[in-house]
Structures are given as structure tokens and as C-alpha cells.
Amino acid sequence: MRCEVIAIGTELLLGQIHDTNSAWIGEQLAMSGIDSLYQTKVGDNLERIVGAIELALSRSDAVITCGGLGPTQDDITRDAIAKVMGVKMQRRDDIGARIRQMFESRGREMPENNLRQADVPIGASVIEQMPGTAPGLLCPVTRPLLPDSNEKSSGEKVIYAVPGVPNEMKTMMLGTILGDLQQRSGVAGVIKSRVLKTWGHSESGLAEMLSDRINELDTLGNPTLAFQASGIEGLKVRITAKADSAKQAQAIITHEEALMRDILGRYIFAVDSETMESVIINLLKKRHQTLAIAEVASGGLVSARLTQTDGHHEVLSGTVVGTSAKVRAEVLGMSEADIGTRDAAAAMAIKVREKFDSDIGLSTTGVFDIDPDAKAAVGETYLGIATSSGVEVTEVKLPGDRKRVREFSVISLLNALRLVLQ
Amino acid sequence: MRCEVIAIGTELLLGQIHDTNSAWIGEQLAMSGIDSLYQTKVGDNLERIVGAIELALSRSDAVITCGGLGPTQDDITRDAIAKVMGVKMQRRDDIGARIRQMFESRGREMPENNLRQADVPIGASVIEQMPGTAPGLLCPVTRPLLPDSNEKSSGEKVIYAVPGVPNEMKTMMLGTILGDLQQRSGVAGVIKSRVLKTWGHSESGLAEMLSDRINELDTLGNPTLAFQASGIEGLKVRITAKADSAKQAQAIITHEEALMRDILGRYIFAVDSETMESVIINLLKKRHQTLAIAEVASGGLVSARLTQTDGHHEVLSGTVVGTSAKVRAEVLGMSEADIGTRDAAAAMAIKVREKFDSDIGLSTTGVFDIDPDAKAAVGETYLGIATSSGVEVTEVKLPGDRKRVREFSVISLLNALRLVLQ
Numbered sequence: 001m002r003c004e005v006i007a008i009g010t011e012l013l014l015g016q017i018h019d020t021n022s023a024w025i026g027e028q029l030a031m032s033g034i035d036s037l038y039q040t041k042v043g044d045n046l047e048r049i050v051g052a053i054e055l056a057l058s059r060s061d062a063v064i065t066c067g068g069l070g071p072t073q074d075d076i077t078r079d080a081i082a083k084v085m086g087v088k089m090q091r092r093d094d095i096g097a098r099i100r101q102m103f104e105s106r107g108r109e110m111p112e113n114n115l116r117q118a119d120v121p122i123g124a125s126v127i128e129q130m131p132g133t134a135p136g137l138l139c140p141v142t143r144p145l146l147p148d149s150n151e152k153s154s155g156e157k158v159i160y161a162v163p164g165v166p167n168e169m170k171t172m173m174l175g176t177i178l179g180d181l182q183q184r185s186g187v188a189g190v191i192k193s194r195v196l197k198t199w200g201h202s203e204s205g206l207a208e209m210l211s212d213r214i215n216e217l218d219t220l221g222n223p224t225l226a227f228q229a230s231g232i233e234g235l236k237v238r239i240t241a242k243a244d245s246a247k248q249a250q251a252i253i254t255h256e257e258a259l260m261r262d263i264l265g266r267y268i269f270a271v272d273s274e275t276m277e278s279v280i281i282n283l284l285k286k287r288h289q290t291l292a293i294a295e296v297a298s299g300g301l302v303s304a305r306l307t308q309t310d311g312h313h314e315v316l317s318g319t320v321v322g323t324s325a326k327v328r329a330e331v332l333g334m335s336e337a338d339i340g341t342r343d344a345a346a347a348m349a350i351k352v353r354e355k356f357d358s359d360i361g362l363s364t365t366g367v368f369d370i371d372p373d374a375k376a377a378v379g380e381t382y383l384g385i386a387t388s389s390g391v392e393v394t395e396v397k398l399p400g401d402r403k404r405v406r407e408f409s410v411i412s413l414l415n416a417l418r419l420v421l422q
Numbered sequence: 423m424r425c426e427v428i429a430i431g432t433e434l435l436l437g438q439i440h441d442t443n444s445a446w447i448g449e450q451l452a453m454s455g456i457d458s459l460y461q462t463k464v465g466d467n468l469e470r471i472v473g474a475i476e477l478a479l480s481r482s483d484a485v486i487t488c489g490g491l492g493p494t495q496d497d498i499t500r501d502a503i504a505k506v507m508g509v510k511m512q513r514r515d516d517i518g519a520r521i522r523q524m525f526e527s528r529g530r531e532m533p534e535n536n537l538r539q540a541d542v543p544i545g546a547s548v549i550e551q552m553p554g555t556a557p558g559l560l561c562p563v564t565r566p567l568l569p570d571s572n573e574k575s576s577g578e579k580v581i582y583a584v585p586g587v588p589n590e591m592k593t594m595m596l597g598t599i600l601g602d603l604q605q606r607s608g609v610a611g612v613i614k615s616r617v618l619k620t621w622g623h624s625e626s627g628l629a630e631m632l633s634d635r636i637n638e639l640d641t642l643g644n645p646t647l648a649f650q651a652s653g654i655e656g657l658k659v660r661i662t663a664k665a666d667s668a669k670q671a672q673a674i675i676t677h678e679e680a681l682m683r684d685i686l687g688r689y690i691f692a693v694d695s696e697t698m699e700s701v702i703i704n705l706l707k708k709r710h711q712t713l714a715i716a717e718v719a720s721g722g723l724v725s726a727r728l729t730q731t732d733g734h735h736e737v738l739s740g741t742v743v744g745t746s747a748k749v750r751a752e753v754l755g756m757s758e759a760d761i762g763t764r765d766a767a768a769a770m771a772i773k774v775r776e777k778f779d780s781d782i783g784l785s786t787t788g789v790f791d792i793d794p795d796a797k798a799a800v801g802e803t804y805l806g807i808a809t810s811s812g813v814e815v816t817e818v819k820l821p822g823d824r825k826r827v828r829e830f831s832v833i834s835l836l837n838a839l840r841l842v843l844q
Binding site: 015017019020023030036041043228229302306307312316317319320322330357406 | 436438440441444446447452458459460461463477650651714721723724726728730735739740743744745752753778779824825828
């Protein structure tokens with residue numbers, strides 16, 4: 001089963017908006033066992049969109065178009081798909097009513113041109129999930145494709161059209177499209193999956209730990225496991241199960257997750273849409289504990305990430321970024337020279353915890369703090385965690401430039417905190 | 423003149439790495455007056471890379487391939503281009519020596535397979551800029567393209583191959599490729615450009631201010647102006663000049679920049695590769711002044727952005743993120759209720775300046791601080807700047823969710839500070 005992604009919008013080609021949707025869709029397809037060999041960006045031009053879709057359908061079984069479903073004259077993905085299907089458009093009154101009602105529920109009047117969004121190519125169906133005013137479309141294509149090519153008849157292929165707004169796209173992908181693709185790939189029944197996010201091990205390391213189980217599953221064929229390295233989001237393990245009913249599929253996944261947890265243990269930090277930050281904040285809320293942070297190495301990034309997450313205000317006391325020795329002395333009572341070492345990390349964690357009267361104190365300091373122009377191939381960074389029972393310092397050696405060292409040190413620190421809290 | 427971009431790498435399709443290069447290249451092409459109608463991602467597969475390049479050359483004048491120039495067996499962009507050109511590869515000893523020397527200067531021995539990077543398709547030339555070990559390639563294509571298509575002869579087209587590492591790619595784009603493309607677009611002489619970054623005005627607002635000059639330039643034809651909205655990087659105005667020599671082109675640009683500065687004045691915050699952060703840090707260094715920050719609304723983001731910039735340690739005293747009332751009271755001596763208002767922003771800026779003994783105090787607080795779950799359509803945020811001559815508070819009303827409000831409030835604050843410093 002092959003599926004291409006076409007991101008539609010002139011602003012994507014001009015670099016005014018970054019297309020993050022294609023990469024996300026590519027990851028989901030990979031984890032569902034569907035190949036995606038090409039991804040294309042094309043502008044708001046009918047002829048070129050039609051050409052891009054026809055080319056994609058000539059070499060793949062399915063196409064996901066992303067964007068161009070809005071109400072304005074620029075939004076021509078619907079028209080392009082109708083042209084590829086060789087059909088006319090039909091205005092769907094039920095969809096129009098749904099859009100109008102969506103405006104009214106927000107106390108706004110619907111501009112009449114929003115009804116363009118209720119136009120559906122004849123033969124296409126509307127995707128059930130509809131978080132915004134743009135309906136997603138599921139469009140079977142049965143006519144012989146690319147009449148000027150050698151391909152005379154291609155069987156049924158499919159075009160999915162989703163809006164470019166990331167959360168609307170994701171809701172439709174997870175709610176309808178991935179399942180539909182898996183059904184079309186010839187698998188009967190229901191397919192469900194769950195993603196376990198891990199931190200602290202390489203892909204080959206995880207595969208080694210799981211090798212016995214992977215061999216067993218190769219024989220069984222169901223469920224399947226897939227790995228995905230995802231930078232500071234960790235290494236993901238996706239369990240995918242097929243069964244006759246959703247309940248049975250969930251049961252298989254729950255059983256497999258338990259096996260994984262036995263083997264991987266505390267490397268697993270989150271499930272599905274959880275993040276390292278949301279896990280930390282939820283653990284702290286459950287324990288009714290508060291957090292104080294003293295950052296040097298990470299310069300405010302730990303705080304910036306945590307404060308972006310819902311619920312942070314209940315558990316986060318505050319942060320001090322002690323760039324200058326004066327501030328470290330003034331706010332934390334630390335000596336001027338104390339920086340960039342294991343002892344400094346310990347002292348900072350203890351002092352910010354006391355000073356901000358919190359249950360837990362965190363700290364970061366490292367080689368870039370002693371020598372801000374360090375071009376070290378390895379960024380040694382010390383991560384301190386102080387609690388009522390003492391202080392613990394983790395040393396991480398991270399490759400790369402300052403930006404990368406900062407980002408990875410933040411996640412390493414939060415992961416170390418998670419292990420303490422769990 | 424049309425130029426397509428092909429990003430090469432299976433990891434891009436799988437979403438393991440986000441392709442940010444294509445968007446950047448698209449922006450540069452747009453600002454140089456070159457159309458980019460398609461951008462494609464393709465995996466590390468020789469046949470598919472060759473197909474993607476041939477397709478792109480059949481519909482455009484030039485192609486930029488990005489990635490696949492490394493030393494491993496996966497890196498097959500060189501081979502694909504040789505195949506498209508219909509030529510063999512030649513190992514270039516001078517390039518091999520350059521790569522070997524690059525390793526030695528870092529005290530490392532060169533693995534022999536790095537010599538693969540010295541293989542160059544016959545007829546191609548090596549791009550002069552070479553910040554890493556991967557040489558960029560400039561590959562003229564003269565054979566009739568796509569022999570099975572109707573196109574019998576296409577004149578000379580060109581493939582540029584650049585590494586996927588962003589800074590290497592950018593150095594080659596700015597140093598060679600954009601200029602070469604502009605030359606090929608039929609313009610004799612030298613083309614130079616300069617980007618003025620502005621903040622505080624919409625695209626239509628700027629165009630209105632500049633309308634007289636735009637009309638004059640439409641008649642003159644040289645230099646040209648282009649606008650590019652770039653989110654939190656502001657709205658860019660690119661001046662492009664053509665002349666017989668680089669010196670003349672620079673003179674035209676300098677003259678035009680002076681005119682722009684007369685009209686746009688303090689809306690211009692940076693030039694070319696400067697950022698809002700680097701401008702702020704350089705202004706502070708020049709004035710030998712230090713900065714202390716109290717963030718609530720932005721939760722550490724002002725600090726995280728400034729500390730990512732070279733030279734920040736000379737001017738940044740420190741930051742306190744006062745999420746809890748306790749920390750605001752303890753560190754800044756503020757009353758518990760003081761939050762989310764104009765007065766709170768003023769008090770915080772004054773107090774963090776005093777407390778951290780700095781020349782300037784900054785603060786952010788707003789609607790999300792009073793009600794963290796606010797679903798306000800408009801995020802009212804107050805930005806405080808305290809100096810020896812008093813305190814100034816700017817109110818910004820920013821649309822969007824918490825993430826967007828935070829990001830825009832950071833840039834708005836830094837811009838307000840820049841106006842004070844200048």
C-alpha cells in the first residue's frame with residue numbers, strides 16, 4: 001500500500017508558512033505500515049494541483065491532499081479533485097447547515113461564501129470528524145487514470161482531502177484516514193494502535209531488549225511493533241493490533257503494552273498524545289508538589305517548555321535564570337565562582353528549592369556556562385534535582401552545538417525528574 | 423525563470439527529520455524573483471531520485487537538490503545527478519585533499535569512505551563555498567531531457583546539489599546559487615540584494631507607506647523591492663539591484679536603503695542575517711548596559727531566546743519567571759494580587775531592575791496569567807521596560823492561542839526595548 005502526500009498552498013512554496021503537516025502524516029503512515037515514497041508541495045493553481053494528484057495516483061494507491069479547503073477563491077482543492085474524478089460538484093445542504101450552525105454557536109454570522117465549503121464532488125463522502133468549518137473528503141477514483149499513460153485500468157484508488165489546519169488534519173487522520181487506508185491495504189476487521197514513548201535508549205538498544213518478543217511477533221503476525229526515532233520527543237514504539245472488533249483490538253494492545261512495560265520498564269515515559277512536560281505536570285499535580293527551577297545552561301528553556309503546558313500554574317513556583325554571578329549570588333546565595341560543575345548543579349538545586357519554598361528544586365549548568373564560546377564537540381551538562389531527601393546530579397554528555405545541547409539537556413532533566421517522581 | 427526544490431532523504435518522508443530547507447530556499451527564490459512551482463521530497467532510492475530530477479527539469483529551468491551528499495552508501499545524490507547528466511563520475515583529488523585537511527584541522531583522522539564526497543560528475547563544477555565536508559555541485563544539463571517525452575531539445579538547464587545541513591546549504595545558496603540563477607535568468611552583470619527586516623506594520627501598511635517609491639521603481643526597473651511576511655521574524659523588504667560591477671550594485675542598494683530608512687524609519691529593526699535578539703544584544707554591548715527580566719506571561723521564553731544568541735552572557739544579568747505569587751513576593755517584593763495588569767507590569771520591571779542591579783528591567787504579564795485557562799480571542803499582554811529615567815508599559819492585543827500570544831509578545835517586547843535603546 002502506497003500513499004503520497006500533497007501539501008497545497010502558494011504560501012508553502014514561498015516559505016511564508018512551514019509545511020509541518022507532511023512530516024507528521026509521513027510518520028503516521030510509516031507507523032501504520034504504509035509506504036510514502038513522494039511528498040509534494042504545489043501552489044494554488046488548478047492545473048498544477050490536478051497534475052500533481054494525477055501523477056501521485058499513477059504511482060501510488062492513495063493520495064492525501066492537505067490544504068485548500070477554505071471558503072475563498074484561492075481554495076480550489078475541491079475543484080481539482082472533482083476534475084481528477086471526472087465528476088461535477090454537488091452542494092450538500094446538510095453540510096451547509098452544519099457550517100452555519102458552527103458559526104452561530106460562536107455567536108457569529110456565517111459569510112455566504114462559506115457555503116462553498118459544502119460543495120462535494122459527486123461520489124465523494126464527507127469525513128465524519130469535522131473540528132472546523134472545512135469538511136474533509138474521502139474520494140474514490142475509479143475512472144482509468146492518466147488516459148495518456150500506458151495504465152489502462154487501475155482498480156479503485158482514493159484521494160483524501162484534509163484542511164491545512166494541523167489539529168483539524170490530525171483529527172481526521174486519526175479518526176478516519178489511517179483506519180480506512182489500513183482497511184484498503186487488504187486487512188479485514190478493525191485496526192487500533194498505541195504509541196509508547198521512551199527516553200534513554202538508542203533504537204538498536206531498544207530493539208535488542210525486545211528482540212525475543214520481536215521474533216515471536218514476527219511468527220504471530222499480530223500485533224506488530226514499529227520504532228520511530230523522534231529527536232527530543234524520544235523514541236516511539238507503536239503497537240498495532242488487528243481484530244474483528246475494536247474491543248478485541250484494544251485487548252490485544254493492552255496485553256502487549258503490559259509485556260512491553262515488563263521489558264522496557266521505566267524507559268517508557270508517555271503514551272499516545274502525552275508529552276514529557278504533560279507527564280511531569282500531571283505527576284506533580286497528583287503528588288500535590290511544587291517545582292522551583294534554577295537554569296543556567298538551559299537559559300529559561302525548561303521554564304518556557306513547562307509553562308506552555310496546561311496546568312503548569314498549579315505546580316510551578318518559579319524559575320530563576322542566573323546568567324550573571326551577581327544574580328546567582330543575590331537570589332540563590334551562591335558564591336561567584338560556582339558554575340558549570342557537578343557541585344554547582346547540586347548547590348543551585350538545593351538553594352532554589354529552599355528559596356522558593358518548593359518541594360523540588362531543579363538546576364542546569366554546564367560547559368557552555370564556563371566558556372560561552374566553547375566549541376566543544378561534547379557539551380557536558382549537569383542536571384540537579386533536590387528533594388526533601390537530598391540532592392541528585394546527573395551528568396549528560398551531549399553532542400552538537402549549543403542549541404542542540406540545550407534542547408536535549410532539558411528533556412534529559414525532565415526525564416530524570418520523572419524517574420524520581422515515579 | 424523556474425526552479426524546483428527536491429529534498430532527498432528517507433528520514434524526511436518518515437517525519438524523523440523536518441524539512442525546513444525547502445521553505446527557506448523557497449523564500450530566497452521568491453525574493454530573488456525566481457518562481458518555484460513545485461517542491462518534492464523523495465527517499466534515498468536511485469531510480470526515484472533520478473525520476474524526480476528529470477520530472478523537475480522537464481517543467482522548470484533549474485533544480486536544487488538538498489541532501490544525500492554525505493559519505494555513506496545511502497548518500498546517492500551524486501550518482502543520481504551523474505545518471506541524469508548521462509556522464510560518469512570523476513574523483514577529484516583536490517577536493518579529497520580539502521576534505522582530509524578539514525578532518526586533520528579538527529584533530530581527527532578521515533575515514534576513507536569520506537573520499538566518496540570527492541566524486542564529481544564529469545562536467546559539473548564544485549561550489550566554491552564549502553563549510554563542511556560535503557562539496558556542493560553545479561551541474562549543467564545539456565542532453566535532451568526525458569527522451570521518451572515530446573521535448574527534443576531543451577537548451578541548457580542546471581542542477582545545483584547542496585547538503586542537507588542547513589548552515590552549509592544556506593552558505594552555498596547565498597554565496598553562489600542565487601547569483602548564478604539570477605545570471606541565468608538573462609540578466610547581464612551582477613545582482614546583489616539586501617533584506618531590511620521590519621516590525622510593527624502590516625504588509626499592506628508598508629506598501630502604502632512606500633507606494634510612491636514603488637511606482638517610481640516600477641518605471642526605473644532597478645533596483646526592485648519585494649515583501650515577505652515572516653511571522654515572528656517580522657516583515658522583510660528585499661532590495662535587489664543589478665549593475666555592471668558588484669561595487670555599483672552595492673552603491674545602488676546603499677542609496678535605496680537610505681531612502682527606505684527615511685520612509686520606514688524605526689520600523690526597520692535588522693538587516694540581512696541579524697535577528698531581533700542579536701540586535702538587542704549588540705545595542706546593549708555598545709552601551710555597556712545590562713538587562714534583568716521578570717517574565718510571567720512569556721514564562722521564560724524571552725530568556726530562552728536571548729540566551730541562545732552569541733554574546734548574551736555579557737549583557738544579561740538574569741531572569742525570574744514568577745509563576746507563583748510566592749515567588750513574585752519573595753524575589754521581587756510584589757504583593758500577591760499584583761498580576762496581569764498594566765500596573766503589575768510596571769512594578770515588576772522596576773523591581774527586577776533594582777533587585778538584579780541592572781541598567782534595564784523588562785517584564786511581561788497578561789490575561790493568561792490571571793486566568794490560565796482563558797480562551798480569550800485576544801490575548802492582552804503588558805510589556806514593561808524600566809530604565810534609570812522611569813518605566814514605560816506597552817499594551818499589545820494579540821490574537822490566537824497561548825503559544826502564539828507568548829511568541830508574539832516576546833518579539834513585541836524586544837522591539838519596544840530596541841526603540842528605547844536606539
